[in-house]
Amino acid sequence: xxxxxxxxxxxxxxxCEKAILYGxxxxxxxxxxxxxxxxxxxxxxxIHLAEQILNMHPVHKGLTGISFLSEEELMQLPGVGRVxxxxxxxxxxxxxxxxxxxxxxxxxxxxxxxxxxxxxxxxRYLQKERVYALFxxxxxxxxxxLMISEGTVDRSLASPRExxxxxxxxGATGVVLLHNHPSGDCEPSTTDLEITDxxxxxxxxxxxxxxxxxxxxxxxxxxxxxxxxxxxx
Numbered sequence: 001x002x003x004x005x006x007x008x009x010x011x012x013x014x015x016c017e018k019a020i021l022y023g024x025x026x027x028x029x030x031x032x033x034x035x036x037x038x039x040x041x042x043x044x045x046x047i048h049l050a051e052q053i054l055n056m057h058p059v060h061k062g063l064t065g066i067s068f069l070s071e072e073e074l075m076q077l078p079g080v081g082r083v084x085x086x087x088x089x090x091x092x093x094x095x096x097x098x099x100x101x102x103x104x105x106x107x108x109x110x111x112x113x114x115x116x117x118x119x120x121x122x123x124r125y126l127q128k129e130r131v132y133a134l135f136x137x138x139x140x141x142x143x144x145x146l147m148i149s150e151g152t153v154d155r156s157l158a159s160p161r162e163x164x165x166x167x168x169x170x171g172a173t174g175v176v177l178l179h180n181h182p183s184g185d186c187e188p189s190t191t192d193l194e195i196t197d198x199x200x201x202x203x204x205x206x207x208x209x210x211x212x213x214x215x216x217x218x219x220x221x222x223x224x225x226x227x228x229x230x231x232x233x
Contacts, residue, residue, distance in 0.1 A: 015047065029063055030054060036087055041079025049079055053088060067092045067125040096121045109140035112214050112223035115176060119145075123180035123216055129156035131179040133163050135172035136211065144170050148177075158195060160202035167208050175203065177213040186217030188224070196224055200231065 011017050015031040027035070033050035040046040053074065057065035071085040080088075099121040107118045115134065123130060131148045146166060148158045156179060167175050177199065179192075188196075192215065200210040212225040224230050 033088070033091065036091055037084060039079070043078065049077070052077060053080075063095070067096070107134075107142045109136045109142075109174060109176070109211060110225070112212060112221065112226055115178065115212070116214055116216055116221040119178055119214075120216060120219075126180055127182055128152060129179055129182065131156050131158040131177065133158075133166065134176040134178065135167055135170045136174040136176065137171065138173045143172055158199065160199045163199060164202060164206055164208055168206075172208065174209045174211045176211050179213075179215060181215055181217040184218035184220075186215045186220045186222040188213075188215055188222060188229075193229070196229070204231075 012021055015027060015034045018031065019027055019035065024032075030047055030050040033053065034046040037046050037050060040049040044052065053069075054062050054065060056073070056077070057068050059065075060068045066088060069088075071082065071089060074080050074085040074088055075082065100118060108114045119132065122132075129151045131150075132145055133148050134145045135143045137143055144166075148162060149156050151157060158177065158179075163175060163177075177196070192213075196210070196213045199213075203210045210230060212223055212230065214224070215222040
């Protein structure tokens, strides 16, 4: 099968033709990826190459595994150059953006669950901490979200000045901070507690509330507001 050229396959077995005949839902994950890749290499047709990619990560297999692979890792496979590696990563990025778009309308200002769900795909595969700020108006509508900083695997720093300058520019009346813990443990560190206190105090001075600080770790999350760790919420 690996050496059988796509052009030599039965018409109804070729990925594109199969999709046309039976619908895109009839394609396997490997066949869907093959439609994007279009060509294989000297030793494997495009479907076999797609299967290799889906099984490449040592732990995470299938479509999920693509998100854990860098372009450089993908390029180690024969037949995958820079362009194909970018195409493969684009598939993962599109999936992530679709997932976020589908949950955006459900984001509510005082609902940590909806905010965590909105960002979970964004941070699920990160190996470093990132801090995001979400800016809400008085009606609780999400105006904008922005990555504020990126740190090492166990620490990232957020500047109150940067956060509240953006809030003023956006016209926000409330801010929610969010960051990830790559370790999967969503309990706040001492640094998390100190930075949250600094940002909350800065917000009180200029009249913009820090509504919550949410930490995502794996499938769980921690809400400062729910735990009573904020003064104004």
